[in-house]
Amino acid sequence: MNTSATYISRLDPAPSTGPRKVIVLGSTGSIGCSALKVLAQHPDTFEVLGLAGATNANLLAEQARQWRPSVLGVLDDTVREEVRHLLPADYRPQWMVGNPGYQEMAALSEAELVLCAQVGAAGLPPTLAAVKAGKIVALANKESLVLAGTLVRELCTASGACLLPVDSEHNAMFQALAGHDPHDVRKFVLTASGGPFRGRLREELRRVTPDQALAHPNWSMGAKISIDSSTLMNKGLECIEAAYLFGVDMDRIEVVVHPESIIHSLVEYRDGSLLGHLGVPDMQIPIAHCLSYPNRLDLDLEPLDLTRLSGLHFEKPDESTFPCLALAREALANGPSFPIVLNAANEIAVDLFLRRELAYLDIARLLERTLQAHTPSAVTDLESIHAVDDWARKQARSFAAQYFSAPSA
Incomplete structure (x- = not known):
């Protein structure tokens, strides 16, 4: 891949004439909830046009009562009825159901910005729908690029x-690139917390x-x-995401x-310069950057106090x-179907x-x-x-049943 920023495409979104109309896909997840915290701090800057949650009927109903979006998305008709019974009688949103409904929401003509915050591969079709519709897409679903990085880039360009x-x-690297020629970049440095098991030996993880x-x-x-995060797979997926997002090979x-x-x-x-992004570990910061881009927002967060830092460590x-x-790096090197x-x-x-049917080290x-x-295989x-995703899921389940037993108590 060649270093370029053009696939992020249209980095100067047209300014809104009024409040920026926002769709939040995955509103009941951690990213969605953080986004709504940001939006609540700036009610005159944004209008919540639609909210989509999968199965958390109580939380989605609570969000809907607060924001009263014109569109609500749910996983199926059962969840829709659960949510409907929790809403006031005078509030009658338009309902969009399942993945087809999420895709329709993502492409709504009135929507200006779509926050794609669904978890896993299920987030890919709505992301593609938003990109095809030419939206400002705040992408929190890394799987969209892991599964379809080349396709997403092509659609953005089109x-x-x-x-x-x-x-x-x-988001930190995106900000560090601002105003610079991408051809001057030597490498991208992803930081990782190390998760809860940093410093542990493999033997110590057998009974996690x-x-x-x-x-x-x-x-x-x-x-x-x-x-x-605990297995470092999140960082592996982020490496693949960065490779597609910033158009670079994995060795950089x-x-x-x-x-x-x-x-x-x-x-x-x-020239050896390292430009980084420092801030408190709160997702409201990168979310706000994307929601308001190219502007910035005030946030009700305690600012980072550099004098209270005991030190910054790296390993x-x-x-x-x-x-x-390493598996993630190898997957990308082996071809586009392997990350899928x-x-x-x-x-x-x-x-x-999570269901205690597979040992931690067996992941x-x-x-x-x-x-x-x-x-x-070709994935175009x-x-x-x-097709590749379905094959892999069936194969993984088969291998899990055939070769791996549930962990002992």
Whole structure:
């Protein structure tokens, strides 16, 4: 890939004549809830046009009562009825159901900005719909680029969509690139907290429980991303995301463990300069940057006090104990269908682990076995991506049942 910023495309979104009309896909998740906190602080700057949550009927109803968006999205008709009964009689939103409904929401003509914050591969179709419609897309669903990075870039170029990265690491690098020639970049440096098991030896991780893996030291996140952080798979997926987002080969992306999570990532230029982004570890900051881009917002957050920092530390990731990071690099190197397999197998593995049907160390083993069974295939559209994704999920489940047993109590 060639270093370029054009695939982020239309980096000067046209200013709104009034409040920026926003769709939040995944409003009941951790990113969606943080986004609504930001929006609540600036009611005159934004209008919440639509909210979509999957199955959390109580929270979605609470959000709907507060914001009264004209459109609500839910997973199925059962959830729709649950939410409907929790809404006041005088509020009658338009309902959009399931993935087709999410895609329709993402492409609504009135919407200016779509926050894509759904978890996992399910977030890809709505992201593609928003990009095809030429929206400002605040992308918090890294799987969209892991599964379809090339396709997303091509569609951005064709439609003029403005793709903005919400992930704190990619948002930090995006900000560090501002005003600079991308050809002057030597490498991109992704920082990682190291998760709850930083410094542990592999032998110490044999009896890890879901509760232990969910206890992230710095960030408050959903279950899936918290497990991925503990295995360093999240960082592996972020490497793939960065490769597509910034148009660089994987050998120009470095991962550095930074346990304080104060520097959210850096860009190194060819003169040796390192430009980074510092801030408190709160997702409201990158979310606000994307929601208001190219402007900035006041946020009700305690600012970072540099005088109270005892120090900033950096170390290399332990890839022998946490092999998922290396698996991600290998997956991208082996061809575009391999990251799809990696992501699908990982979603299955994490689900099995959370249900205590797979041991913690077997997560990486299951991914490796599934990747080894994959034959490269062309992935040029959503249908071909789904075919690889479906194969990988079935294969991972089969391998889990065949080769791995539930962890002992």
